[in-house]
Amino acid sequence: RCQKAGTSANSSRKLPPVRKVVPANTEPPERRSWAPAVYYSLSKEIYYFLGHEIKIQEAIDHYGGVVWPAALALCRFLDTPTGRQQINLLDQSTLELGAGTGLVSIVATLLGAKLTATDLPEILGNLRCNLNRNTRWHWRHEPQVTALQWGYKLEETFPRSTHYYDYVLAADVVYHHDCLAELLDTMLHFCQMGTTVIFANKVRYQSDLVFIENFQKAFNTTLLTELDEVRIYSATMRF
Numbered sequence: 681r682c683q684k685a686g687t688s689a690n691s692s693r694k695l696p697p698v699r700k701v702v703p704a705n706t707e708p709p710e711r712r713s714w715a716p717a718v719y720y721s722l723s724k725e726i727y728y729f730l731g732h733e734i735k736i737q738e739a740i741d742h743y744g745g746v747v748w749p750a751a752l753a754l755c756r757f758l759d760t761p762t763g764r765q766q767i768n769l770l771d772q773s774t775l776e777l778g779a780g781t782g783l784v785s786i787v788a789t790l791l792g793a794k795l796t797a798t799d800l801p802e803i804l805g806n807l808r809c810n811l812n813r814n815t816r817w818h819w820r821h822e823p824q825v826t827a828l829q830w831g832y833k834l835e836e837t838f839p840r841s842t843h844y845y846d847y848v849l850a851a852d853v854v855y856h857h858d859c860l861a862e863l864l865d866t867m868l869h870f871c872q873m874g875t876t877v878i879f880a881n882k883v884r885y886q887s888d889l890v891f892i893e894n895f896q897k898a899f900n901t902t903l904l905t906e907l908d909e910v911r912i913y914s915a916t917m918r919f
């Protein structure tokens with residue numbers, strides 16, 4: 681697997697605080713040896729979109745464990761009449777790449793998309809939990825969660841003949857990692873005639889600009905808006 685580099689992509693974004701809770705010691709240690717010595721409890725972030733309160737459980741140990749700026753900006757955009765006019769997800773088959781905590785997938789599901797959220801296998805537990813908890817009583821189409829590693833066995837696991845998507849969403853998937861070529865290949869794999877790729881990203885590094893340049897060469901792109909330093913592009917196949 682291409683490796684993720686170890687620097688935080690948003691230096692102003694702190695990982696949520698870890699609360700260390702030691703269980704009450706009511707019995708001698710030897711009699712409660714089955715009990716965990718330390719519990720880690722992470723904060724839940726609360727967001728409001730589309731008139732819903734969305735509770736996101738964050739995790740501390742990976743990049744997909746926190747909500748990133750582009751996810752927030754894209755959700756804000758989708759919560760406006762202009763955003764919904766330009767990106768109409770109702771009944772649309774929609775794939776999210778690098779879904780992380782699932783905020784964008786939750787908002788897309790609440791907007792009526794037929795949504796499949798994807799990420800690396802280790803991210804899926806928390807992603808599934810957030811998606812289910814926040815959409816359970818409100819979805820029009822039950823959201824799906826599945827593993828997808830960029831550039832890896834795509835035609836085997838997601839053959840283009842049977843996996844057509846109207847929309848491909850990707851928020852803050854470009855940061856300091858060495859999978860940018862695989863990411864672009866993955867976007868190209870899923871972008872068929874009629875597919876729109878929505879790519880939202882905060883520009884942080886020179887390599888982000890290089891990716892954007894390659895993205896613009898590979899697709900017909902339109903800059904839909906720029907919100908809080910996050911650019912939101914829409915892209916379709918080049919003929």
Ligand SMILES: C[S@@+](CC[C@H](N)C(=O)[O-])C[C@H]1O[C@@H](n2cnc3c(N)ncnc32)[C@H](O)[C@@H]1O
Pocket residue numbers: 682684689743744745746747748749750751752777778779780781782799800803828829830850851852853855857859
């Ligand atoms: C910066 S986080 C963004 C998460 C979410 N989209 C957001 O904006 O909050 C990047 C996401 O891409 C996922 N990712 C990184 N490398 C990947 C790869 N090679 N294949 C699939 N997903 C990957 C990470 O697990 C993480 O969830």
